[in-house]
Amino acid sequence: MAAGGCNHLQLSDSWRASTKSVRNAGMLLSEVLIQGGNILPEAQDELIKGLRQRARQIRCDLVRMLAAAGSGHSGGSLSAVEVVTALYWQVLRIRPEDPSWPDRDRFVLSKGHAAPVLYAALAERGYFPVEELLTLRKLGSRLQGHPDVRKLPGVEASTGSLGQGLSVGLGMALAGRLDRRPYRVYVLLGDGECEEGQVWEAAMAAAHYRTGNLTVIIDNNGLQIDGPVTSVLSPLPLPEKWRAFGWAVTEVDGHDLPALLQAFDWSVGITGQPTAIVAHTVKGKGVSFMENQVDWHGKAPSADQATCALTELQQGGENR
Amino acid sequence: MTAIQSRQLIANRDAYGQALVDLGGRIPELVVLDADLSKSTKTSEFAKAYPERFFDMGIAEQNLIGTAAGLALAGKIPCASTFAVFATGRAFDQIRNTIAYPGLNVKIVATHAGITVGEDGGSHQAIEDIALMRVLPGMTVIVPADAIETEKAVAAAVAMRGPVYIRLGRTAVPVLFGEDHQFQIGKAVVLRDGADAVVFATGVMVAEALQAAITLAERGVNVAVVNVHTVKPLDVELIVELARRTGAVVTAEEHSIYGGLGSAVAEVLGEHYPAPLVRLGVRDRFGESGSPAQLMEALGLTAPHIIKAVERVRLRAGR
Numbered sequence: 001m002a003a004g005g006c007n008h009l010q011l012s013d014s015w016r017a018s019t020k021s022v023r024n025a026g027m028l029l030s031e032v033l034i035q036g037g038n039i040l041p042e043a044q045d046e047l048i049k050g051l052r053q054r055a056r057q058i059r060c061d062l063v064r065m066l067a068a069a070g071s072g073h074s075g076g077s078l079s080a081v082e083v084v085t086a087l088y089w090q091v092l093r094i095r096p097e098d099p100s101w102p103d104r105d106r107f108v109l110s111k112g113h114a115a116p117v118l119y120a121a122l123a124e125r126g127y128f129p130v131e132e133l134l135t136l137r138k139l140g141s142r143l144q145g146h147p148d149v150r151k152l153p154g155v156e157a158s159t160g161s162l163g164q165g166l167s168v169g170l171g172m173a174l175a176g177r178l179d180r181r182p183y184r185v186y187v188l189l190g191d192g193e194c195e196e197g198q199v200w201e202a203a204m205a206a207a208h209y210r211t212g213n214l215t216v217i218i219d220n221n222g223l224q225i226d227g228p229v230t231s232v233l234s235p236l237p238l239p240e241k242w243r244a245f246g247w248a249v250t251e252v253d254g255h256d257l258p259a260l261l262q263a264f265d266w267s268v269g270i271t272g273q274p275t276a277i278v279a280h281t282v283k284g285k286g287v288s289f290m291e292n293q294v295d296w297h298g299k300a301p302s303a304d305q306a307t308c309a310l311t312e313l314q315q316g317g318e319n320r
Numbered sequence: 321m322t323a324i325q326s327r328q329l330i331a332n333r334d335a336y337g338q339a340l341v342d343l344g345g346r347i348p349e350l351v352v353l354d355a356d357l358s359k360s361t362k363t364s365e366f367a368k369a370y371p372e373r374f375f376d377m378g379i380a381e382q383n384l385i386g387t388a389a390g391l392a393l394a395g396k397i398p399c400a401s402t403f404a405v406f407a408t409g410r411a412f413d414q415i416r417n418t419i420a421y422p423g424l425n426v427k428i429v430a431t432h433a434g435i436t437v438g439e440d441g442g443s444h445q446a447i448e449d450i451a452l453m454r455v456l457p458g459m460t461v462i463v464p465a466d467a468i469e470t471e472k473a474v475a476a477a478v479a480m481r482g483p484v485y486i487r488l489g490r491t492a493v494p495v496l497f498g499e500d501h502q503f504q505i506g507k508a509v510v511l512r513d514g515a516d517a518v519v520f521a522t523g524v525m526v527a528e529a530l531q532a533a534i535t536l537a538e539r540g541v542n543v544a545v546v547n548v549h550t551v552k553p554l555d556v557e558l559i560v561e562l563a564r565r566t567g568a569v570v571t572a573e574e575h576s577i578y579g580g581l582g583s584a585v586a587e588v589l590g591e592h593y594p595a596p597l598v599r600l601g602v603r604d605r606f607g608e609s610g611s612p613a614q615l616m617e618a619l620g621l622t623a624p625h626i627i628k629a630v631e632r633v634r635l636r637a638g639r
Contacts, residue, residue, distance in 0.1 A: 102395070149393070149422045157393060158422040161413055167383045168418060171390020174375065178351070198414070201383035209375070
């Protein structure tokens with residue numbers, strides 16, 4: 001299959017080699033990249049290229065699984081693809097072959113309706129067979145409409161009732177600190193989700209307990225079911241709110257992988273305070289007829305629409 | 321048996337605080353969370369003994385429950401406490417989706433349940449908490465009758481895996497059991513046998529039922545008293561056996577007659593052994609301010625009310 005297409009080909013050998021060598025040295029590759037380590041510029045380019053290819057693959061997986069399911073949340077899954085890709089291929093210290101490794105980093109998908117993006121990443125990362133993605137939302141499937149921690153390896157918490165994941169992440173972060181374990185906890189929230197009061201209960205508590213091992217990413221795609229967040233019930237300004245609640249905050253283009261990696265590196269460097277990354281994203285990103293269309297919040301593509309979307313994704317340039 | 325009222329009085333929440341301190345020394349995974357009511361729920365005792373394992377989450381019950389869930393997912397055994405009305409009402413969706421749905425090992429130990437909250441009034445008197453917790457798949461619901469049973473219930477809840485709701489009251493109640501009291505989750509206990517009727521009681525109503533049975537015995541009516549400390553899973557076998565043996569059933573609870581012990585027993589009788597039943601509880605109304613004793617009297621939850629209920633059900637049973 002042509003480069004840039006939707007396939008399950010492994011990343012290039014050079015990328016894998018560079019990743020492996022840096023991992024063996026116990027460092028994040030992105031740290032080296034950003035902080036000017038010994039990695040050659042070509043290797044940096046390879047890394048980002050590889051991640052972009054991953055992101056494209058995940059988008060293709062999403063379209064296929066949503067079309068097969070006939071229902072599900074397309075827009076908010078697509079907007080989170082780069083965030084999830086950066087996490088699962090570069091940031092999280094995880095062992096897909098040992099999902100309950102006690103020292104693993106935790107990722108909680110608080111906006112549980114974006115389950116397809118989590119499932120695609122877990123499958124592509126090797127937690128379960130990629131073919132199983134097509135069972136999404138079907139009777140007996142481990143891929144429930146919203147993540148179920150009891151069913152699918154790699155899922156860290158059952159989520160879906162919005163506003164609850166940050167509290168769960170906080171509990172994990174507190175436990176990690178009690179046990180003196182090195183793991184970090186990452187929680188992905190929606191911007192509309194920040195309308196839930198519990199988010200701010202948890203934000204207040206996380207700052208109070210100085211959970212430096214806790215990072216929130218806000219998928220700021222600007223849309224919720226009833227329309228733009230600014231017209232439904234504005235949760236803005238998000239950075240100011242999180243800062244006021246005692247968090248260290250940065251903003252980033254949520255589709256810019258190098259910028260995302262830099263933001264995650266920044267979050268690791270902050271201690272004694274939880275960190276929030278406000279990721280500005282486009283709902284439906286990567287599929288032109290879905291982009292910024294509120295109707296695609298909770299809708300799955302038809303077979304024809306899926307073909308269209310896959311064609312577009314497969315033709316997409318490296319920098320898309 | 322001496323009159324129940326003359327016994328030593330201890331509040332179950334005091335026993336809870338003590339149980340937490342005892343368990344904390346033996347179980348390093350035990351952590352305790354509260355929502356700004358630690359002095360009232362007595363989790364402050366644990367906070368004093370193990371400050372690093374205690375988390376006050378402030379006046380934020382939804383986050384209290386969610387954080388407990390996260391701690392459980394990371395291998396801790398959290399006990400989350402606040403008043404029953406907040407724990408089960410304010411944070412119901414959190415309990416449903418974040419604890420019960422994934423079947424997490426969280427113990428929700430709520431105090432100030434029922435009308436014996438007293439003077440604070442109806443806004444603070446949880447009369448529907450058993451109902452709310454009982455409908456959740458996999459949730460164990462325990463209502464201890466005294467301080468000894470509270471200690472044993474908390475220890476048993478911490479020892480088992482899975483979500484548990486323990487319902488405790490505010491006021492001091494008679495100590496009914498000795499240290500040798502046998503407590504097993506899901507196993508109701510026949511405290512007193514009798515062939516003329518059976519009273520299935522839970523929580524503070526166990527003492528009232530025993531008192532009623534003593535009085536009735538003096539009149540030649542022998543009433544069995546069963547302590548149904550676990551409302552879920554219910555001891556169906558024992559309930560059917562006693563219903564069959566006596567043919568006249570009374571339930572007694574400091575809770576709404578809708579959805580609590582009375583409903584649970586009615587469900588069992590309806591399916592397995594239809595028998596005349598009178599449910600004693602709060603009858604489709606909220607509580608109000610007053611002393612606990614006044615409220616128990618006003619809402620019909622004392623030993624004399626149980627006696628009347630027994631007489632009523634025996635009449636219906638043709639005795």
